[in-house]
Amino acid sequence: MVRVCPAVSDFPLAFRQEWPHLLSEPDRNGAMPASSPSADVLRGTLDLLILKTLALEPMHGWGISQRIQHVSKGVLDVNQGSLYPALQRLEQRGWVGSDWRTTMNNRRAKYYRLTTSGRRALGEETASWRRYVSTVELILGTP
Secondary structure, eight states, X not given: OOOSOGGGTTOSSOBTTSOGGGSOOOOTTSOOOTTOHHHHHHHHHHHHHHHHHXXXXXXXXXXXXXXXXXXXXXXXXOOHHHHHHHHHHHXXXXXXXXXXXXXXTSOEEXXXXXXXXXXXXXXXXXXXXXXHXXXXXXXXXXX
């Protein structure tokens, strides 16, 4: 996760040092409300970023989080506690498959790969994301 401030430390994905006031407030246990639009958008964004990352090559969880952080030039940081549930969710949808392999460091890790339906979903989710962003931009640009 991207750490903005301690109050939003349980977000699956957020922006480092930017716009923390736009995010919904977590409950007293630090969890986001299930119906929170911000939590839903962030969760969907994480899913999309994972799909995009796996379109390159199969990776283990830590590699996925590092790739997202690297490509975002350190702006985005994926919370490990959100990454693995997202990977399970994507696997249950049939968008991601997995198998156990040995890493370059000779450690056993679960590698995730994009399935054929996951590749289709990536295209659909990307189009949906772009519609969402353009709609928000339209609203923000309205006087």
